[in-house]
Amino acid sequence: MTKMHMVSALNNALDIAMKADDKIVILGEDVGVDGGVFRVTENLQKNYGEQRVIDTPLAEAGIVGCSIGMSLNGLKPIPEIQFSGFSYQAFHHIKQHMARIRQRTNNTMSCPMVLRAPCSGGIRALEHHSESPESFFIHCQGIRVIMPAGPYDAKGLMLAAIKSEDPVIFLEPKKIYRSFKEDVPEEAYEIELDKANVRKQGTDLTMISWGAMTRLCEETIEDLEKENISVEHIDLRTLWPLDINTLSNSVNKTKKCIIVQEATKSCSLSSEISAQINERCVLNLEAPIQRVTSWDLPFPQFALENYFLPNKTRIKNAVKKVLEF
Amino acid sequence: MAQEQIGQFGINHVSILDKEGNVDEKLASGFTKEQLSEMYYYMNLLRKFDEKLFNLQRSGKIGTYAQTKGQEASEIGSGLALSENDWFVPSFRELGVYLTRKVPKNLLVQAWNGDTRALGNPNHSHNLPISIPIGSQCIHATGIAWASQIKQEKDVTIVYFGEGATSEGDFHEAMNFAGVFNLPIVFFCQRNGWSISTPTTKETKSETIAQKAIAYGFKGIQVDGNDVLAVNKVTTQAIEKARSGDGPTLIESITYRMGDHTTSDDSMKYRTQEEINEWENKDPVLRFEKYITNNNILNEQEKTDIHNAIEREIQEAVEQGLSVEKPNPEQMFEDVFAQMPEMLKEQKEELLNEIIQMSEQNNNGGNQ
Ligand SMILES: Cc1ncc(C[n+]2csc(CCOP(=O)(O)OP(=O)(O)O)c2C)c(N)n1
Numbered sequence: 001m002t003k004m005h006m007v008s009a010l011n012n013a014l015d016i017a018m019k020a021d022d023k024i025v026i027l028g029e030d031v032g033v034d035g036g037v038f039r040v041t042e043n044l045q046k047n048y049g050e051q052r053v054i055d056t057p058l059a060e061a062g063i064v065g066c067s068i069g070m071s072l073n074g075l076k077p078i079p080e081i082q083f084s085g086f087s088y089q090a091f092h093h094i095k096q097h098m099a100r101i102r103q104r105t106n107n108t109m110s111c112p113m114v115l116r117a118p119c120s121g122g123i124r125a126l127e128h129h130s131e132s133p134e135s136f137f138i139h140c141q142g143i144r145v146i147m148p149a150g151p152y153d154a155k156g157l158m159l160a161a162i163k164s165e166d167p168v169i170f171l172e173p174k175k176i177y178r179s180f181k182e183d184v185p186e187e188a189y190e191i192e193l194d195k196a197n198v199r200k201q202g203t204d205l206t207m208i209s210w211g212a213m214t215r216l217c218e219e220t221i222e223d224l225e226k227e228n229i230s231v232e233h234i235d236l237r238t239l240w241p242l243d244i245n246t247l248s249n250s251v252n253k254t255k256k257c258i259i260v261q262e263a264t265k266s267c268s269l270s271s272e273i274s275a276q277i278n279e280r281c282v283l284n285l286e287a288p289i290q291r292v293t294s295w296d297l298p299f300p301q302f303a304l305e306n307y308f309l310p311n312k313t314r315i316k317n318a319v320k321k322v323l324e325f
Numbered sequence: 326m327a328q329e330q331i332g333q334f335g336i337n338h339v340s341i342l343d344k345e346g347n348v349d350e351k352l353a354s355g356f357t358k359e360q361l362s363e364m365y366y367y368m369n370l371l372r373k374f375d376e377k378l379f380n381l382q383r384s385g386k387i388g389t390y391a392q393t394k395g396q397e398a399s400e401i402g403s404g405l406a407l408s409e410n411d412w413f414v415p416s417f418r419e420l421g422v423y424l425t426r427k428v429p430k431n432l433l434v435q436a437w438n439g440d441t442r443a444l445g446n447p448n449h450s451h452n453l454p455i456s457i458p459i460g461s462q463c464i465h466a467t468g469i470a471w472a473s474q475i476k477q478e479k480d481v482t483i484v485y486f487g488e489g490a491t492s493e494g495d496f497h498e499a500m501n502f503a504g505v506f507n508l509p510i511v512f513f514c515q516r517n518g519w520s521i522s523t524p525t526t527k528e529t530k531s532e533t534i535a536q537k538a539i540a541y542g543f544k545g546i547q548v549d550g551n552d553v554l555a556v557n558k559v560t561t562q563a564i565e566k567a568r569s570g571d572g573p574t575l576i577e578s579i580t581y582r583m584g585d586h587t588t589s590d591d592s593m594k595y596r597t598q599e600e601i602n603e604w605e606n607k608d609p610v611l612r613f614e615k616y617i618t619n620n621n622i623l624n625e626q627e628k629t630d631i632h633n634a635i636e637r638e639i640q641e642a643v644e645q646g647l648s649v650e651k652p653n654p655e656q657m658f659e660d661v662f663a664q665m666p667e668m669l670k671e672q673k674e675e676l677l678n679e680i681i682q683m684s685e686q687n688n689n690g691g692n693q
Contacts, residue, residue, distance in 0.1 A: 033595045034522035057492035057528045058459055058520050086458060089493070124388050124439065126417075128457050265672075295672045300657040302388055302439035307654035307676060313683050 003181040009151035010040050010172065013158035014078065016188050018048050021076065024162070027054040028063055028080030028116075037082060038118055038177055064090035064115065068097050071111035076162065084119035084171060085128035091136070098167045099142035114161045114168045119147070120212055120262050121309055122175035124302040131299050132211070132263035137169045138240040138272075144193065145240040147171040149214035151182040153237060156191030164193060173212035173262075180215070196243040198250065202232035205256035205322055208247060208273060210236040213260045213310060220315045229319065239269055247273065248280040255286040256322040260315055265293040287325035290318035336535045339559050340549035344607045346615025353554055360405075361622050362631075364553050365613065367401040370635045371421040372610050374430065377639050378420075378437060382588045386647060387438040393420045395551075395583030398609035399515050401425060402556025403483065403578070406564055410451060412473075412482040414466040417455040418515070419485050426452050430638060434646025441660070442652055451480065460486060460493030463512065467499040470510035470567075481567040483511040483560075489520025491537060492528050500575070504541035509567035511560065512538075512575040515550065517582040518604075522595035538575035550578030551609035581607070654680060 004012065018024050026041055032055040035042030045053035056063050060081055067077035081087045087094070094115075102110040121130030137145045144166055148154035154172070161168040199214070200221065209217045214235045221231045232250050236243070251257045257277055259270040270291045277289060292310050300308050341352040375393045382390040393400065400421025407413065413426055423433060428450075435443035436455075444454040456462035466484030473480045490496050491514060503510050514534045518525060531537060538545030548559040556578055563574035581604040585592045617623050623631070658665060658673045665673075 029520075030522045032522075035594075037521065037589070055523055055527055058489035058523065059492040059494065061494055062492070089458065089461075089495075126389055126439075126457055295658070295676065296669060297657055297661055301441040301444070303441075303652055304439075304654055304657050307680070308657060311679075311683075313679050313686070317679070317682075 001183040001185055004151045004155075004184040005178045005181050006148065006151045006154045006172070007038060007040055007177045009155040009182075009184045010158055011042055011044070012184070012186075013155040014041065014044060015047065017159060017162045018044065018052065020188075021162075022052075023074065024076045024078060025052045025054065025070065026078045026080065027056050027067065029056060029058055029082045031055060031080050036080060038174065040116070040118075040172070040177075041080065060086050060089035061093060064093045064098070067113050067115070068093060068101070068111050071113045071167075072101070072109060077113045078162070079113065079115050081115065081117040083125075083129045084117035084133050085131045087115075087117055087133060094137065094143070094169075095140045099140040102166070103142065110165060111167055112165050114158070114164075114170050116170045116172060118174045118177070119171040120173040120175060121299060121305050122212065124305065125174070127299075127301065130302070130305065132171075132261070132294075134171060134239050135263060135268045138269060142166070143240070144168045144238065145171065146193070146238050147173065147211040148237070149209075149211060149235045150176060150180070151184050153191060153197070153235075155184055156189050157193070157237060159188055160190040160193050163190065171211070175212045176215060191237065194238045194241050194243055196246040197235045197237050198232065198246065199235050200231065200233040202230040203254060204230045205258060205319065206232045206234065206247070206250040206254045207258050207260060207319075208234050208236065209260040210239055210269075211262060213262050216310065216312065217260050217315065220312045223312065224316070224319060229323070231319075242273065242276070244273075244276050244280070248277055251277050251281045252284045255284050256325075257281075257285070258290040258292060258315070258318045258322060260292040260310060260318075262294060262309060264296050265291060266296050268293065287322040290321050292318045334536070334539045336533050336545060336547055338547040338549070339555050340552050341554040341558065342549075342552040342612060342616055344551075344612055346612055346619055348554070348616060352558065356554060356557075358622060361617065362627070364401060364405065364557070365617055365623060365628075366631050366635070367405065367421065367425055368397045368553060368610050368613055369632065370638070371397045371401060371424060373635055374424070374433075374639050374642075375420060377643060378434070379584070379588065381434070381643065381647075382437075387434065389587050389589050390437055391418050391587045392582075392584030393418055395581045395604065395609070396515055396517060397421060398553035398556055398613065399550035399578040399580045402553040403513055403560040403576075406557055406560035407483060408481075408564075410480045411564065412451040412453075412466070412469045412480055414453045414462050414469065414482060414484040415455055416459070416462060416486045416490065417457055418487070419455075422485065423452070426450065428452060430642030431645035431649070434643055435649055438646070440649075440652055441656065460490035460495040462486070463490065463496045463499035464502075466510060466512075467502045467508060470503065470508040470573075471506060473509055474506070479568055481509045481511065481564050483513055483564070485513050485515060487520055488514055488516040488525050488534055489523065489528055490514075491534055500537065500541040500573075503573040504543050507570075507572040509570070510573045511563045511567060512573065513560070514575065514577050515580055516577055517550075517580050519582055519586070519592070519596065521586045521590065522592075534577040535575055538573075543573045543575070545575040545577065547577045547579060550580030551607050551612060553609060553613050580609070583608075
């Protein structure tokens, strides 16, 4: 075990995977010499050469489109989009090809790859650098979407994602890249995909979160426990396909549910989770499901981001609402 | 089978002022003292204002900042070639052009401090806000120019971008449309050597950026981007050509990003100090200073007056820009739709309640 930040855990996972499989190539803007603008790919070019860790021209459609081609021809690409806000520049490849090549070739072709992108806000970044775009990708039908909540999960999920037979979009919340460390095994390990993680058992309500919100939820739960509120906390790990059974089993037990997501509210993953829980648990629910999200606005300039993103007060208000219903 | 050459293409490089400040007399003639003095003011203003913004970031007073240092001639030379009604479509490193467009400096401070109010358009002038998605602004510029053509207006559009942007599809679509419809637009590429850690040679196999215009059927030209006179001349010609209906031009302005990519970058990871030193010898501000001094274009008193004015203006801008009241949190709800929908009004109320609650909790010494 070593104490690692999420950046180091991801770097370590990529290093292990590249050592084990010479079909893996990493490509993207500034991923080689610079080691990525957040240093997730630090030293990998030094270790594996310019053929396998490739600094590309500045073109997201090129990076993702070429990755699809590489994958069709037997490589396992791990493209990086420097910030998820620039994944829209590659969106037509993601939606029109990456997501459906298996279906439109009658399962004779597929394009396994792991598209990595730093995402989400909270670090006073410039415009377009702070968005949480997971719902766009979920809505592409045919893509697995993963967002880790910390260093341990990041490494295990990355190693599992690389083994996935289908394309994965791996979103890395920047705010938690270096904000805390966890014990991470040095050796390889995988975390099961498509399976949510019950981080804490509880009885009064179920709290569902992912990405950087999981940390915020944990801090809020500490406060709530002082008031003798017992929360069952579930982190999704894989956002899509959704592990609805773990969620609904929990809600059937606690009978109350809140969903905490950093993305904006409407037509989002939280909308979908709420709908599916209602479909399955409505007779057991003792209060309407509450969603804690950012507002339905374009991400503001950073001077106002703290008022935009979910905070403890917003979560506690939702908790109060379901408990006092 | 017969083979014959059916096309032959070349690219010209223009320079007027060498790095010692000596000029090509023939090309330099035609600049008035007033013009040269204006260039001198803006070049020095940009260098000093850029330094100031960098220092403000370093002391935590503003957010991430992208320095302009080294690109003064490229930005001032081209910016001063525009008429007031021409459209300015920037990327994100064109502080100098904003200055020549007379955007209030305090707003520029405020904008780099993450305040949306400063991105607005105070004079309703033809200046767009910075565009961070690389290359995407090129295609809007083409559309703006197209509208001018359709409306039979004489405004020309100039769009700025780095050489990295020429790797994006948007740039190529913009160039192609501009060529096909013979639009009144100038594509101005600031080739500053680096796109974050990626050198120009890894962005393109082309020897020049200018030659990319050939493929789209119009003229490309290369200019010494550290030579304010050459940049001004080449840009003026391209603007006039566009204004008279003779179509687009691509200008490749060869310059150098002397600072890091932004304040979040450390360029020592990917480039050498020797390379930076080499470009310091070609410093556009010093070069112009030599020219102005050696040719007695401005005397010592005139120069001192300009420098004093610059100091004063920057100080005022920073004081105003930083002391402005923080934006109201509800501000972010205001400008999403022309009229705020009910749904957003409700969310806004929720936020306002949350803020009251948070301040009460803080007053009671509790955590949020
Ligand atoms: C579409 C898009 N992709 C990636 C980025 C991240 N990024 C910001 S600046 C930059 C390099 C830009 O290089 P260049 O166009 O040469 O302009 P310069 O920074 O040299 O002025 C990159 C990759 C972005 N802002 N937009």
